[in-house]
Amino acid sequence: MGRLTGGDPSLLRRINSAVVLHALRGAGSPTLTDLTRVTGLSRPTVEGVIEGLIEAGLVAESVPEEGGTRRQGRPARRFRFRVEAGHLLGIEIGPHRVAALVSGLDGRIIGAASRDVSDTASADDRLDRVRVVTADVLRRTGVSRSNLRAVGVACPGIVETDGTVRLGVALPGWTGLALGQRIQRSFRCPVLVENDANAAVVAEHWKGVAKDCDDVVFVLAGLSPGAGSLINGRLHRGFGGAAGEIGALHLLGRQLRPERLLSRTDEPLHPLDEQAVTEVFAMAKKGDARAQAAVDRYVQRLVHDVAALALALDPELVVIGGWAAGLDGVLEPLRNELSRYCLRPPRVVLSLLREAAVATGALRIALDHAEEELFAVEGTAARD
Amino acid sequence: MGRLTGGDPSLLRRINSAVVLHALRGAGSPTLTDLTRVTGLSRPTVEGVIEGLIEAGLVAESVPEEGGTRRQGRPARRFRFRVEAGHLLGIEIGPHRVAALVSGLDGRIIGAASRDVSDTASADDRLDRVRVVTADVLRRTGVSRSNLRAVGVACPGIVETDGTVRLGVALPGWTGLALGQRIQRSFRCPVLVENDANAAVVAEHWKGVAKDCDDVVFVLAGLSPGAGSLINGRLHRGFGGAAGEIGALHLLGRQLRPERLLSRTDEPLHPLDEQAVTEVFAMAKKGDARAQAAVDRYVQRLVHDVAALALALDPELVVIGGWAAGLDGVLEPLRNELSRYCLRPPRVVLSLLREAAVATGALRIALDHAEEELFAVEGTAARD
Numbered sequence: 001m002g003r004l005t006g007g008d009p010s011l012l013r014r015i016n017s018a019v020v021l022h023a024l025r026g027a028g029s030p031t032l033t034d035l036t037r038v039t040g041l042s043r044p045t046v047e048g049v050i051e052g053l054i055e056a057g058l059v060a061e062s063v064p065e066e067g068g069t070r071r072q073g074r075p076a077r078r079f080r081f082r083v084e085a086g087h088l089l090g091i092e093i094g095p096h097r098v099a100a101l102v103s104g105l106d107g108r109i110i111g112a113a114s115r116d117v118s119d120t121a122s123a124d125d126r127l128d129r130v131r132v133v134t135a136d137v138l139r140r141t142g143v144s145r146s147n148l149r150a151v152g153v154a155c156p157g158i159v160e161t162d163g164t165v166r167l168g169v170a171l172p173g174w175t176g177l178a179l180g181q182r183i184q185r186s187f188r189c190p191v192l193v194e195n196d197a198n199a200a201v202v203a204e205h206w207k208g209v210a211k212d213c214d215d216v217v218f219v220l221a222g223l224s225p226g227a228g229s230l231i232n233g234r235l236h237r238g239f240g241g242a243a244g245e246i247g248a249l250h251l252l253g254r255q256l257r258p259e260r261l262l263s264r265t266d267e268p269l270h271p272l273d274e275q276a277v278t279e280v281f282a283m284a285k286k287g288d289a290r291a292q293a294a295v296d297r298y299v300q301r302l303v304h305d306v307a308a309l310a311l312a313l314d315p316e317l318v319v320i321g322g323w324a325a326g327l328d329g330v331l332e333p334l335r336n337e338l339s340r341y342c343l344r345p346p347r348v349v350l351s352l353l354r355e356a357a358v359a360t361g362a363l364r365i366a367l368d369h370a371e372e373e374l375f376a377v378e379g380t381a382a383r384d
Numbered sequence: 385m386g387r388l389t390g391g392d393p394s395l396l397r398r399i400n401s402a403v404v405l406h407a408l409r410g411a412g413s414p415t416l417t418d419l420t421r422v423t424g425l426s427r428p429t430v431e432g433v434i435e436g437l438i439e440a441g442l443v444a445e446s447v448p449e450e451g452g453t454r455r456q457g458r459p460a461r462r463f464r465f466r467v468e469a470g471h472l473l474g475i476e477i478g479p480h481r482v483a484a485l486v487s488g489l490d491g492r493i494i495g496a497a498s499r500d501v502s503d504t505a506s507a508d509d510r511l512d513r514v515r516v517v518t519a520d521v522l523r524r525t526g527v528s529r530s531n532l533r534a535v536g537v538a539c540p541g542i543v544e545t546d547g548t549v550r551l552g553v554a555l556p557g558w559t560g561l562a563l564g565q566r567i568q569r570s571f572r573c574p575v576l577v578e579n580d581a582n583a584a585v586v587a588e589h590w591k592g593v594a595k596d597c598d599d600v601v602f603v604l605a606g607l608s609p610g611a612g613s614l615i616n617g618r619l620h621r622g623f624g625g626a627a628g629e630i631g632a633l634h635l636l637g638r639q640l641r642p643e644r645l646l647s648r649t650d651e652p653l654h655p656l657d658e659q660a661v662t663e664v665f666a667m668a669k670k671g672d673a674r675a676q677a678a679v680d681r682y683v684q685r686l687v688h689d690v691a692a693l694a695l696a697l698d699p700e701l702v703v704i705g706g707w708a709a710g711l712d713g714v715l716e717p718l719r720n721e722l723s724r725y726c727l728r729p730p731r732v733v734l735s736l737l738r739e740a741a742v743a744t745g746a747l748r749i750a751l752d753h754a755e756e757e758l759f760a761v762e763g764t765a766a767r768d
Contacts, residue, residue: 158727167727215623227696231615238698239599240728246695311630312611312696314622343542343551344624 013049016041018375020049021058021081025106029062029078050079057085058374083108086149088370089137090363091130091183092196093155095119095170098129099359100137105149105374107206107367111141112359123173127182134186149373151191152366153183154199154358156226158242163193166241192365196220197244198235199361200351201228204319206364208352213317217244217309218351220322220358221330225305229313236313246305299330303337310342321351397433400425402759404433405442405465409490413446413462434463441469442758467492470533472754473521474747475514475567476580477539479503479554482513483743484521489533489758491590491751495525496743507557511566518570533757535575536750537567538583538742540610542626547577550625576749580604581628581706582619583745584735585612588703590748592736597701601628601693602735604706604742605714609689613697620697630689683714687721694726705735 016039023038024030030038035046053059062080083104090101099114113136117129138145157168163180180193194202201218204210210218214233220226227244229236236243280298283291306318318338320330331348338345351357400423407422408414414422419430437443446464467488476483483498497520501513522529541552547564564577578586585602588594594602598617604610611628613620620627664682667675690702702722704714715732722729735741 229696231620236615236697239700239730240698242695242726242728243698244696245698245727246692308630308692309696311626312613312628312693313620314624314627314629316623342626343629344626346623 013052016045016049017053020046021053021375024053024059024079024081029080031076031078033076035079058082081105086370087141087143087147088363088366089134089148089151089187090359090361090366091134091151091153092199092359092362093126093130093153093171093179094196094358095156097355098126098133099356100130100133101356101359101363102137102141102143103363103367105367105370107364109360109363111137111143113137113140120172123171123177126171130183131186145187148187148189149370150189150366151183151187152199152362152364152369153179153191153193154196154362154365155179155193156196158240158245159193159195160241163191165193190369192369194362194365195226195228195237195241195244196358196361197226197228198237199228199359199365200321200353200357201230201319201361202235202364203353203357203361204321204351205230205233207360208357209319209349210317213315215314215316216319217306217313217315217317217346218319218321218357219302219306219309221302221320225302225322227305227309229309229315231313244309246308299333302330303334306334306348307338307341310338310346314344315346318346318348319351320348321354321357400429400433401437404430405437405759408437408443408463408465413464415460415462417460419463442466465489470754471525471527471531472747472750473518473532473535473571474743474745474750475518475535475537476583476743476746477510477514477537477555477563478580478742479540481739482510482517483740484514484517485740485743485747486521486525486527487747487751489751489754491748493744493747495521495527497521497524504556507555507561510555514567515570529571532571532573533754534573534750535567535571536583536746536748536753537563537575537577538580538746538749539563539577540580542624542629543577543579544625547575549577574753576753578746578749579610579612579621579625579628580742580745581610581612582621583612583743583749584705584737584741585614585703585745586619586748587737587741587745588705588735589614589617591744592741593703593733594701597699599698599700600703601690601697601699601701601730602703602705602741603686603690603693605686605704609686609706611689611693613693613699615697628693630692683717686714687718690718690732691722691725694722694730698728699730702730702732703735704732705738705741 019039019041020035023035027034027038032043032046032050036043039046050059058081059079060082062078083106086105088103092099096116096119097114098117100112101109102111103109113133115129115133117126121129155165155168155174156170157174158166160166163178165174165177165179168174168177180191184191197218197220200220201210201216204218205213205216210216210230214230216230218228220228225246227246229244238244280291280294284295310318320334331350335348338348353360403423403425404419407419411418411422416427416430416434419434420427423430434443442465443463444466446462467490470489472487474485480500480503481498482501484496485493486495487493497517499513499517501510505513539549539552539558540554541558542550544550547562549558549561549563552558552561564575568575581602581604584604585594585600588602589597589600594600594614598614600614602612604612609630611630613628622628664675664678668679694702704718715734719732722732737744
């Protein structure tokens with residue numbers, strides 16, 4: 001109830017700054033008059049705010065274009081949001097690849113880099129690769145570390161809020177790793193660590209197939225499947241950050257213990273052995289019956305996992321990404337089976353961002369953090 | 385951005401009213417001085433608001449207790465929130481029973497009524513029973529229909545936002561029924577229809593085992609299992625209102641088609657035949673080996689359903705309710721299996737409210753609606 005009473009002039013200044021900054025981001029190069037009209041603030045207030053934002057380096061006076069339409073008298077000053085006032089870094093740490101993206105404060109990607117890494121690499125080796133990729137992308141884009149506002153990192157596993165990996169069986173030495181802390185050593189800005197499927201769903205909502213959907217499940221298939229969910233447009237992490245970690249489901253469905261599954265001779269699809277899975281799929285394409293049976297089991301398992309998610313969450317849209325997004329014909333069986341088992345089957349589509357989804361999501365998470373600092377005022381939405 | 389600018393005096397009055405009403409509900413019988421201190425509002429403002437609330441019938445001057453400590457001079461006027469200014473009705477429509485609860489605006493239950501109904505009763509017959517139970521509980525509590533602020537109704541099935549049952553296989557004639565509209569005929573206040581498991585999770589959060597948990601899954605077992613979920617303390621209905629309708633999951637898990645399941649001779653546990661299930665469980669208790677095997681299958685299926693929910697949502701707490709809450713020994717196998725399959729197993733407990741859970745949730749949903757009208761002001765929380 002406290003916030004219903006009293007007034008806070010510094011809060012008011014922050015609100016006004018946020019409003020003007022929002023308006024500046026939305027418009028091209030507005031004049032003071034434009035800003036006064038859009039924000040509803042008085043001209044002296046807008047002038048004061050703009051002065052402060054210029055001092056903070058977030059706003060610049062835009063240079064009038066040569067040869068533009070001339071009018072009588074001195075042209076009105078125009079202003080622009082300095083997207084180059086800060087940069088964001090998004091890092092994907094995967095079993096086979098480490099990738100990084102850089103953007104300005106507008107989220108437009110200005111550089112990318114990646115390196116292959118062995119799925120048996122130790123955590124230290126993998127983090128070495130992260131440093132190489134990071135240095136590479138910063139060098140290419142000419143962005144200095146001091147200009148980074150936030151770094152987002154996405155990787156497999158259950159990630160604690162402090163950036164520690166609580167459980168991560170997909171990467172060697174990952175469980176228990178203080179990943180956030182380790183990566184933080186290379187940066188002065190905040191480092192935010194997120195589960196890879198969670199990052200991917202954020203990415204598809206931002207720049208992919210889920211732009212217009214607020215209730216989305218992204219299934220990151222290929223390795224032991226994981227999923228990330230948006231509920232009402234917000235990432236659903238779960239109470240312990242483990243939401244969507246559905247890898248164990250098929251074991252239940254088949255009434256098998258893990259040790260039995262791994263030792264079954266007619267079960268070549270060890271969920272963590274991506275290479276073996278790829279080979280089996282290639283064999284199936286060439287007509288090998290035993291491989292085809294294994295592929296059928298794989299698809300059946302994926303259907304089961306996705307159906308469990310769909311029944312539990314009832315999303316509008318299911319996005320299939322990761323490794324399975326490259327499979328021919330995984331979509332139709334999924335749609336057919338979901339329409340059989342779900343009371344209200346969701347739409348099922350392939351990821352648009354494909355292998356860029358996870359890194360793009362990591363970048364968006366960094367951008368969210370930066371925008372919160374720039375725009376967020378208690379009681380107002382950080383995004384429009 | 386519109387709400388960041390401008391001021392609305394009527395909004396301010398509403399905020400002040402809500403603040404004073406909140407304070408009145410929290411305190412016993414505060415004086416104007418108490419209210420001024422608690423709300424931070426000026427004395428004239430509080431006086432004006434109190435005057436308005438008394439006119440609206442929501443506040444009364446409390447009568448000073450006889451024999452209380454005497455002080456010099458005229459005693460300060462004290463005020464109280466009139467919980468009797470409005471009443472709420474919660475109705476449960478189940479396969480075997482129709483039940484109703486009545487409360488005042490404080491949510492304290494002041495009356496209950498119920499009637500058995502056949503699981504083969506038509507929708508019209510079931511609605512007749514609703515009218516009988518409603519009339520009964522209103523007569524017993526002396527509450528007139530005109531004093532009802534809202535009616536909550538909970539039943540099996542997927543419920544549209546307009547109160548129509550989109551799909552409801554548990555009750556004859558339920559699919560497609562315009563339930564909200566039908567029940568609305570008997571009332572002048574708003575009628576809100578909700579899925580039964582959704583109502584139950586709201587109830588356990590309000591008055592049951594989930595009071596301190598904001599991430600809860602309630603599994604309403606017995607009939608085809610359904611589940612209701614709270615995420616961050618809010619009901620998660622899903623995009624199409626079908627979240628938690630996990631009844632079809634076990635079919636996937638077993639790789640069986642429904643028609644096959646129903647005709648299997650060693651499968652006496654038709655999910656919709658509660659009577660048969662009860663008999664089988666009784667036989668198992670007496671040592672019947674075939675019945676015991678069926679019970680094991682039932683528990684295994686329940687485990688599978690709950691695990692799917694737990695993996696998808698990662699709740700803090702799973703509450704087992706409905707018919708399975710009466711089973712001996714369903715909890716231990718559930719806990720054991722969940723700890724095997726979930727990366728972070730949730731706590732699993734039985735419903736505290738048991739057979740009252742669904743009707744209590746319906747009542748809470750009605751109360752939520754009434755409180756929103758009483759207290760809600762844009763940008764402020766409706767509940768403390």
